[in-house]
Amino acid sequence: MSIDVQNVVFRYPDGTTALEDVSLSFGAGERVAVVGQNGAGKTTLAKLMNGLLTPTEGRVVVNGVSTADQTTAMTARTVGYVFQNPDDQIFASTVEDELEYMPRYFKWNEEKTSAKLGRAVELTGIEEYLDVNPSDLPFAIKKFVAIATVIVNDCDYVILDEPTAGLDAIGTERLVDLVRELSDSGVGVITITHDMRFVADAFPRVVVMANRRLVMDGSAQTSSPPTRRSRPHGFAARRLRNCSATSAASPAHSRSPRSPGSWHESHPCPNGRRHRRRRRTGIDPPPVHRRRRHPRCQLRGRQRVPRTCCGEHHGMARSVQRNRH
Structure with a gap:
């Protein structure tokens, strides 16, 4: 099982080109971070994999089936998408009703529904909010509710759009554990983010995009140095290497004191x-x-x-x- 993006070109109705000749492949259980400058085409690529958009040229194949040959709802059963703003996908009066909506739509039996809900609630840590209206929850908790609604669907792949936005250190740590748990259970996790610390902690594979094209596909350790012709690529690679080195040295990021013999002592x-x-x-x-x-x-x-x-x-x-x- 895999998601194959084959020579994809996408243009919006007004003629704006968002992607140019992009080819990628994502496997089951893989953790991949898509990074790059604003306007590089990251969100467009994610929506193409989810079926929300259809390629102008090329193909997007999910588990052997082209997204152009099936509806968005059919593709979404395989590739779940968590929006950056949780208010865009939460609508029920309580958290529990929100989680039970798709199982009722699929007409699952009570045993399967209870098992899927229990797993999603345990991974996201929202047990105490099941009877609360999502509109009354803090933004960070609503993000985990939105993630739980996708986990309940038992998708093969989960796309997270800027998942760390609005999260504190504790929430980000819980999110890192959640990503690893999903990957260990065979669910592919793809994230769009600018948080290089989060990328270095949770994603062994990094895809860098710039100017509507793919410029790097590898890990933070194998990133090439920055060049004048591909500055966004080099900048992201350098940030990733710095974060990876800091994470390997110490779990908590702290500034080191100024060493003896500094500028002030010589002047x-x-x-x-x-x-x-x-x-x-x-x-x-x-x-x-x-x-x-x-x-x-x-x-x-x-x-x-x-x-x-x-x-x-x-x-x-x-x-x-x-x-x-």
């Missing part, structure tokens, strides 16, 4: 406490400054010594300094 300043306080980021040293001028004292126009600076880095006469102070 002593009697009044340097004020400068160091403003530049205490713990990531990179400050930018290189011009000779004989302190970086925090560079003012537009004439070279002046402000009151907050010691003045010794400017090489000016103390008399001038006293007059200005």
Whole structure:
């Protein structure tokens, strides 16, 4: 079983081209992240796999059947789609009614319905909200309710559109566990996201898109360095490598303190406490400054010594300094 995108070209009715000659394949149980700049064609590609859109040229084949040869409802039974905004797909008066809608539509028996609902509720952690109106829930909980409605359908593939938007660290951690559980059970998970930390933690395969085309298909570790001709590709690859390295070093992301022998120690300043306080980021040293001028004292126009600076880095006469102070 697989989703095969074969030389797909898609144009909207107004003539705008969203995809140009894209070919991909997604297997069952695979975890794939689709990343790229805004307008690269990520969401259009996902909707083509779900049957919401039909290719202008080429084919999208889901488990051996072309999406053009069946209705959107038939394709959606195999490829579930979770929208970025959960309000676009939640309509029932309670969470439990929302989860039971599709089993009733498919006329499942009570035993199968109970089993599917129990699994979806356990994976998403929404047990205490079954009797609550979804409109009264926080945005983050509604996202998990929307994910649960797709899991209940027992789809072979699940597409998540910006799933970490609006989630805190605890919600993102639960989402990572959910993605891994689905993959281990044979469900393919495809996500569209800009959250590179989430990608590095949960998705071994990364597809990078830019300018309506596929520019990279691999892992964060095998990404090529950035180039002038494909800057979005290189930027995403670099972000992924940084996140992967940080995740491997420590589970929790924390900034490392500035090491001894830093810029401040090699450029002593009697009044340097004020400068160091403003530049205490713990990531990179400050930018290189011009000779004989302190970086925090560079003012537009004439070279002046402000009151907050010691003045010794400017090489000016103390008399001038006293007059200005």
